Amino acid sequence: MKKIYLLSIVWLHVLLASCVDITNNENLEKIIINPNDAEEVKLSEFIDSIIYIKLQSDSNCYTGIVSDILIKKKYIYLNDMSRNAISVFDKKGRLVSSLNKKGKGRGEYIMISGFFVDSLEKTVQVLDGIKNQIITYSNIKFEYIQKKEIFHIVANTVRKHYNYLYYSTHRIDNLLDTSSTNTTNADIIICKDNHVIKTIFPKKIITNHSYFSVYPESFTLNDNNNLFASIMFDNTFYQLDGLNAIPILKIDFQKYGIDNEYISLSSTEEQMKYISSIENKGKAMLPFLTVNNNDLLSFSYCVNIGNRADEDYNFPFEFRTYLYFKNSKKSFHAKRFINDITDFPKDIWLTNFNKSATVYESWYQNYLVYIISPSVELNVDDKIITNCIGEVHINDNPIIMLLKLKNF
Numbered sequence: 001m002k003k004i005y006l007l008s009i010v011w012l013h014v015l016l017a018s019c020v021d022i023t024n025n026e027n028l029e030k031i032i033i034n035p036n037d038a039e040e041v042k043l044s045e046f047i048d049s050i051i052y053i054k055l056q057s058d059s060n061c062y063t064g065i066v067s068d069i070l071i072k073k074k075y076i077y078l079n080d081m082s083r084n085a086i087s088v089f090d091k092k093g094r095l096v097s098s099l100n101k102k103g104k105g106r107g108e109y110i111m112i113s114g115f116f117v118d119s120l121e122k123t124v125q126v127l128d129g130i131k132n133q134i135i136t137y138s139n140i141k142f143e144y145i146q147k148k149e150i151f152h153i154v155a156n157t158v159r160k161h162y163n164y165l166y167y168s169t170h171r172i173d174n175l176l177d178t179s180s181t182n183t184t185n186a187d188i189i190i191c192k193d194n195h196v197i198k199t200i201f202p203k204k205i206i207t208n209h210s211y212f213s214v215y216p217e218s219f220t221l222n223d224n225n226n227l228f229a230s231i232m233f234d235n236t237f238y239q240l241d242g243l244n245a246i247p248i249l250k251i252d253f254q255k256y257g258i259d260n261e262y263i264s265l266s267s268t269e270e271q272m273k274y275i276s277s278i279e280n281k282g283k284a285m286l287p288f289l290t291v292n293n294n295d296l297l298s299f300s301y302c303v304n305i306g307n308r309a310d311e312d313y314n315f316p317f318e319f320r321t322y323l324y325f326k327n328s329k330k331s332f333h334a335k336r337f338i339n340d341i342t343d344f345p346k347d348i349w350l351t352n353f354n355k356s357a358t359v360y361e362s363w364y365q366n367y368l369v370y371i372i373s374p375s376v377e378l379n380v381d382d383k384i385i386t387n388c389i390g391e392v393h394i395n396d397n398p399i400i401m402l403l404k405l406k407n408f
Helices: 268-276 374-378
Strands: 002-005 021-025 028-032 039-042 047-054 066-071 076-080 085-089 095-099 114-117 123-128 133-138 144-149 157-161 164-168 188-192 195-200 210-213 219-221 227-230 236-241 244-252 284-292 296-304 317-325 330-338 367-372 383-386 390-393 399-405
Touching (some): 227 284, 244 284, 244 296, 268 296, 284 317, 374 390
Antiparallel strands (some): 021 028, 085 095, 123 133, 133 144, 157 164, 219 227, 236 244, 296 317, 383 390
């Protein structure tokens, strides 16, 4: 299976500034955006201060490819794909425990396809996409508790929300039952108790087992534990409430957006060529929601910047980000965020993933979140000396950046 991430082009710049009209149409809020209005924005325009959590980096806890990071009240959880392990750090960044039980025996997993931590942080559950099981361990000693069989779904991301598993497939081929040979390319598949309960936006397209993804994370939670989803080739964001997908917000690029209806049901190959073609230079597309709290709304989208994709589909895109403060009605719309508050890093993304495609929630307890990957930020330098966090080495573990918003 050829799974292509647009995010392999990590040298894109993201981000935020003003001038966006908000209207209401039949109870569905609409935001009208002209991507040409995006500007370079300094963090000091909307950020008050920055806190860093430097995760411990030494011979006992170096990590490799970090797929996702979860920040909870007690601990920080890091999924290390290269070791197939979960590392747990305290809020000072010190390593306190690790889950590393790869194997085929009782209480072991073959691959961590996802993991879930309960609200009280008493258990950690590993979703094993090879065994098709959810394995539950005590936190933080990681003693085996139980396993539960699940239905096999291939997806980019999965969220456990109340009694359901929500899979965002990004149009990967999936079977809906073991007795059928018919596949679906539904955008979201909902499972419960080892069964597919519902598909959202079911469809059948020609993939030839080749897939691509502009953004690795489709889901986000808000402060009220509401779950939201972004769908490819759909400019509307949805709240997932049980088995229902409720439209909450529509992004209208007007003449500056691609034709979603034209390309949505085309083959994967046609979709990749279309969104990256020189004819769509300057066009906006594929928005994804990152924050939707009581006071703050944030989403990002892509703009074709004008070069044809090569045969490996290296897409000619850059990300733009929009933030809207609901109470003050102040907005920022940017193609790049410049860090003028501290000396590292020079600029950041405000999305639900970073430049190395590590996935995380971009909001935590009144802070915007950015995860620094030293290997990406340093690029060729072995180490640098910073004023804000001291010495940073290219092989250091991720550094968590918490950005305190100004009061508007």
